[in-house]
Amino acid sequence: MAMMETPLNTWLLFGHAPRYFPDTEVATRFPDGHVHRYTYADFARRAQQLMHALDALGLEPGERVATLAWNSYRHLEAYWGVPCTGRVLHTLNLRLSPEDLTYVIRHADDRAILVDPDLLPLLEKVHARGGLEGVRHLVVLGDTVPETTLPGVSAYEELIAGRPSAYPPRDIDEIAPLGLCYTSGTTGRPKGVVYTHRSTVLHAIAASSQAAMAIGPGDCVLPVVPMFHANAWGMPYTATPYGAKQVFSSGPLDPAALVELMAAERVTVAAGVPTIWMSVADEIEARGGLPELRHLLCGGARPPRSLIERYRRDFGIPLIQVWGMTETSPLASLAWPKERMRDWDEQRITDAVRTRAGLPLPGVQMDIRDEEGNSVAWDGESMGDLLVRGPWVANSYLGDEGAAGFTEDGWFRTGDIAIGSPHGYVVIADRAKDLIKSGGEWISSVDMESAVMALPEVAEAAVIAVPDDRWQERPLICVATRPGSTVTLDRIRDHLERSGFARWQLPDRIEVMEAIPRTGVGKFDKKALRARFDS
């Protein structure tokens, strides 16, 4: 007997927002331009009505309740309402093909699905493939049920209406499952990561840190990253108890509307993948900046240096790199500058900090190992496989698939190739499978992309390996140019050579396209590019 053994479950955090932040707002912009707005007091009442509704549906503890939904206040209600009843929230990736969705829903053994109205046609395709055989309840996130071929669909608002708005806290074991998210599956079938109450509560607390997202009660946050993707980087689980105002942009990305929303709601911190911040930069410039934005969190892929510099120089906005994966909840490292760098100029900080994947968060441990499995020195040069461990890192996939991803001594193999800097920052050289092996030496596709995107005529660039008889692999540059611009292979080779690339590393093939294809979470889809050009 010493300190209280309070379980780390969602009930520890759920009561905070309604009690201490009852009039703080949650704002959701819908694609038609309408902004829905309510307070945390409203949120908590409705989330508790949802808890009663889930009980009324007869779902058992531990059963999966899925969402197939854009970011919105109703999705936020499910984030808290589902786990607070002891059930498991499964966030379905709406960018998956009907085939993959069918696989995932069946694999997860989902019992109920909460679906946005415009995604019903997608679910109909899943139904046609037999994907909904185990699903007993379909709930459309709206007032009424639109026309659909799906049987027995009910409306969310009707489901929760009239139910009590207070729900007695449950004594949930902290290692009970809370959520389920499938990796986007760039290789093989998607694999399920099961979050526990403990891992999510720890992550929620750690994420508010000055070393992490740095969000507190004075903030207004906007996760552009989807709520179906690694819990929107955990932002909703942090912002809610810490009392930050939350803003959601529902539906597909509309750069002009997004920037207008950020300005109108006075967002202080937003989070998204680099391609998002590329898409909206011109809009921010046209508006003359976003003076209330304190910093942008940028992860999922390495942002090109030119993007970091543009935001800093033209808008005065630091772009803070975030590194993590679905398997790491996801925050593992963030690139904040150190006390020792207080007098450094921006150029030096960009070199040493902003172009890196960050300092590991306390709680997360990292190791970089060579091919023999020995830890390499953090000397800024030695490269190896990045391994992580910690209380919010997965130790397995659902059904014990992909066991090779976990070492016998308790680490998760990220599949990233990394370098540790002497300053303690981790540099992601590449995904293991994206690294180009040419003539026995390695070329980082990410480094090359970053350099190519610094060219003014280039809008986007992705580099993939193509087989080569003599050199084993050679880099191929896929480029989308800015409107009215053109670019040649020579121009790119010349620029890369001046940027420090060796002659043997320079690409000898270019493919110009209208836009680089993207994955469901907005990253460049190299799998699709390889399929197109590898042959």
Next chain:
Amino acid sequence: MAMMETPLNTWLLFGHAPRYFPDTEVATRFPDGHVHRYTYADFARRAQQLMHALDALGLEPGERVATLAWNSYRHLEAYWGVPCTGRVLHTLNLRLSPEDLTYVIRHADDRAILVDPDLLPLLEKVHARGGLEGVRHLVVLGDTVPETTLPGVSAYEELIAGRPSAYPPRDIDEIAPLGLCYTSGTTGRPKGVVYTHRSTVLHAIAASSQAAMAIGPGDCVLPVVPMFHANAWGMPYTATPYGAKQVFSSGPLDPAALVELMAAERVTVAAGVPTIWMSVADEIEARGGLPELRHLLCGGARPPRSLIERYRRDFGIPLIQVWGMTETSPLASLAWPKERMRDWDEQRITDAVRTRAGLPLPGVQMDIRDEEGNSVAWDGESMGDLLVRGPWVANSYLGDEGAAGFTEDGWFRTGDIAIGSPHGYVVIADRAKDLIKSGGEWISSVDMESAVMALPEVAEAAVIAVPDDRWQERPLICVATRPGSTVTLDRIRDHLERSGFARWQLPDRIEVMEAIPRTGVGKFDKKALRARFDS
């Protein structure tokens, strides 16, 4: 199987500073003006040498290793070195009387004591009272052992010298004891609070939050609050893994030296009791401010409004109130403004936020109960006993003493009388025992002190209850004036009436003294005042 069940013990955090912040500094100023300076790489090597030294002393796991020491880098080494070996760090309060120290050392069953050289005479007095009978090792925190009547004293530097600087991590259960701290005991004997690895790790992570101390890798922190007092509010356990530079001021407070140290080391965040910030305000003014200081954390007692206003107005430094107790690790609430208040002027924020004890940190739950034990509304008026609970709140005292301090339904009774504001901020009206009951109504001693200290001629003021035949109790004002000033009872009554106090609340007795006596942790010592004037 889902997420790693990594235990929350000190080893989860200890490796962070040397690996990711090897060249970040720890600076300690000693009373002779000398500043010792080393890096986290040095710190970690020496802390691990200490771990080996503790093993060599033959101490068993779970045995208590005490410190009787000022803030310093060696004290920091003990903070980590002792718990990482599975032993328990007992921070002795050097302001206690030899009698109380004797009681505490025997009660805790301390096996070893690490003591600062200038505190050996105090320990000699404890020895004379038989307080060291169970203590097997006395280690003086220095290079050599000064002259002393104590037998068998060794020197810290000799003890750790030559030992290996790497220590294999131990697999410590997260609910194993990590530390022990006695409450300062304003009533009755001091009682021991036992911190666990889990509670301290959770607190360390939560304390770095933007809603808490808001410290990260870019910061330089100075805990003016002693390391023997509730772990210096947990600052060393947070700053070390988060990579903030740490600055310690060793020895008794010297206002001019402290301000000089803050300026020279470029401190961004400092923590201390209100009397500290009162003492140094003139020094800060003489220096024209401290431009690199971002905010001051102020707790242990409610700071007078005039102090808050002076720091804000004259120095541009927000004074952030912190509320907590030894039993709460200690951070329970901090007074940060909310998003809804972004457009408020400073006056309004001072009223609603800065003069309050804060918003509870996520993880900490609070309840205010009336005399019948019913929760009262957070309406800005209803007053009651403040109860708290959470994973870093004590559920008992060592030896199960003071069991009345814990409710059957799992809450800790703080002994504070509080009001909850509709905005969610808690207001500490008074310590239950300091509230003045006059003619059946309550007078808050803290409110009255805060008002009196706004008078320019008053340096410090403390209000206590004195027995009264007719009214039961009446307020007595104890005042220390500024140099060259005088103050009268009439002047104070007049000022209080204009400040909104009712006529029946006005004091009818004043005692002018050179300085208000203080407790071991720098708060006004009302127990001493009552002993002097109650008769």
